[in-house]
Each structure stands twice: as C-alpha cells, then as structure tokens.
Amino acid sequence: MLPPVQQQSTPAHAVSPKYMSTPTGYVMVLRQGDNVLYELEQLAVNEKIPSASFSGFGFVHPTFGFWNAEKKDYDPKSMRDTEMASMTGSIAWKDDKPALHVHGVVTDKNFNAFGGHILALEVGTGSVEITITVHKKRLEREVDQTTGAAVLRL
C-alpha cells in the first residue's frame, strides 16, 4: 500500500494518456466511468481514422440491443458489473460523423455469458483495453434497402 499522500499527488489516471499509436493502429486503455463508444468516436475524429477494426476486453456496464423488426427499434437490456469477455467492432463514417458498429460478450459473477449488439458501454471498476487496426480507405456506412441495416460499404 502506498501512503495516501502519494495517491493524492500523482493519481495514475491523471497522467496516463487514453491511447497510444502502434505499428498497426492504436491501443486504447479506458478507466472506471469512461464512455467506451464516445472515446472511440473521439479517437476517430482526432486521429482522422479513415476506417478501422477493433477488439477489446475489460470490466463494464453494458447496454445491448436486439433489433425488433416490427417496432423498427432495438429492444434494450442493461447490465451492471460484468466482465467484457470479448468485444469486436469497426469504425467508419456516416454524414461526416464517426459511425461505430460494436458487438460483445459479457459474463456475470456466475460466469454465464450474455451479449449482442452494443448500444452503450461504460467502464466499471477496472479498465477496458482496446486494440484498433487502422485501414487506409475511408469507409462509409449506408442503409441496405433490403434489410434496413446500416452496412459498411467497401
């Protein structure tokens, strides 16, 4: 245990950046309370990422959504204090704004697994590590007229 004074004067999260560049893109580390989707959007804007794929894991409060074709909206489910066992997604653009598409699997204290399309994601008591692989071509999402889904256009 470090003495309290040292905790106060140099909290680790105050001096550690949220991401760093790598040979293939970026590594992002987020901490308790961070909004994962917002931080990824900020990365896309700040670093002018044309398009990217990413994977991640950590400890989270997730909100999933399953598409309800009748309602034409997502049926949501929020959970608290889960391990993000796997997160997979991509960064593209729509109307000049970053457009994320993210899926994930979380597990609870009984090790049971849940998941799906991620609508919102907050870091819990721990961290989230994300590895981003950047591509050169700017990609846009567009609505597929057949299914109504926003699809990545190559």
Next chain:
Amino acid sequence: MLPPVQQQSTPAHAVSPKYMSTPTGYVMVLRQGDNVLYELEQLAVNEKIPSASFSGFGFVHPTFGFWNAEKKDYDPKSMRDTEMASMTGSIAWKDDKPALHVHGVVTDKNFNAFGGHILALEVGTGSVEITITVHKKRLEREVDQTTGAAVLRL
C-alpha cells in the same frame, strides 16, 4: 425511403465489392444470404493467401458442432436470427484446398450466448464484417495422431 425505381436500378449490394485490401490483410463485408465460409475460401484461393487469422461479427444463421469422440463426428446444432457477437478463425491449406477453422459466439433475442466450432454460417438480415490478417508463410493443417484433431502446422 428512396423511391423504388432507384432501388431497382442501383441496388447497393450489386456495386459494392465483398472485400478490400488493407495494410495488414483484408476487410470483408458480406450480406444477407451469403455463405461466410465459402466466401472466405474464395478469398483464400483468389488472393493466394498463404495463411491468415481473422475475426468478425454480424447477424447470422449459424450451425455449430461439438466433437463426439465416440461417434468420431460432430453433434450439430443450427440456430436462426442470432447476433454473431464474436467470430475467431484461421485460414490454412490441406490437400491444396483452403482449410478453415472457425469458432464463434452468438446471442439470441434474450441476449443469451451460445457457440462453439462453426460448421456452417449464413448471413442473416444484416451483414457480417470480417477483418483478415495475412501471414507470409503457407501453413498446412494435418491430423494430430494423438487427438484426431486437424491442427495447424507451423
């Protein structure tokens, strides 16, 4: 909603390619009705991929198989209309044909998770995005005499 005439004359999926190259390999985007394993095999053949790792996600109709050592065959399970929350796999070769090995986790409308070894995979009402990282060495799969499993030989 776009007028029907425009949908007919320029359907988005008719002019968008199924994959593009990236600094580390390829990104593939598949649409409703596409056979995911077939498209990955076609990519391997067309682009002469020596070996590769990939990850993906999307909306799918999967068939999983769990190896039954007594029967020496897979016990299969097919599902419909699931989110592919995570897909992980590799491309190698066997007898001069592409040999895939793919695992995945899917989730249903209640956000419960299922998964395992993927025997077949069709894109559902949406898309599947796959990021492929290509390696330089041609890799072969061979049967491990101890376990009977087809193992990637480095």
Next chain:
Amino acid sequence: MLPPVQQQSTPAHAVSPKYMSTPTGYVMVLRQGDNVLYELEQLAVNEKIPSASFSGFGFVHPTFGFWNAEKKDYDPKSMRDTEMASMTGSIAWKDDKPALHVHGVVTDKNFNAFGGHILALEVGTGSVEITITVHKKRLEREVDQTTGAAVLRL
C-alpha cells in the same frame, strides 16, 4: 490410420515449433496438455516483446475468476472439455516479469457459453491457435489506487 511405428518415430508435435513470426507479430499453436498462459509468458521473455495484444481459440480446460471485492480475491470456476470460442488478451510487464491479462468465452457440449477473466488455461484434446500483434512501446501494468485493478499504463 497410419501404422503405429510411424506415430512413434515422427510424432508431429515433436518437430513443429510452438510459434512463428508474422508481419504483425506471431502465430502460436499449442497442443494437448500445454499451459497457455505459461507459453505466452515464455514467448514474451524469449522474444523480448515490449507489449502485445492477442486473440485465440481452440479446445481447452479453463479456470475463470470473478473478482470478489469483499474477499479481495477471485472466486474461481474450473471447467473441462470446452471449446474456447473467443480469447482476447494483452501482454505487458510488471516487476520485470511478463504480466498477462486474458479474458475468454468457452462453450460446452450443449453449446451454452460461459466465461470471464482467465486464471489458468490448459489445452484439451485438440489445439489452441493464438494470433499475437506486437507493439513497439514497452508497457507496464500498475495498480489503480481507485479500483485496486492492475491497469495497463500507456
């Protein structure tokens, strides 16, 4: 079936290396009985990996742990004979030793999914394939004073 004499004289696993280098890092293939976390630590030491992200899949005997904040220790759960449907993790350093952080999702013979933070992982009757993406900067893990979690410091 090959004759027994050939199995004895040239077992495939005796001549195949555990990993190979790739343009973005390494591919590791482990076999029945291998200790996955130990082999990743050995890779980190032997190849002087500054930091890395990895993903993998295979057939495993896993031990998961869910953090119990009251006990300040993990509540563990061990399973046998499961498909590793998704494994995601990172390699960093702590006190000059490799420090792994690994999460995973496994599935049983009924295709039900379980998972979380991985405490131990042995390869079952099959193999485990892992793709490692290496970064240039040496990263350390340090204890976050707020949550008590070991967090990757960028």
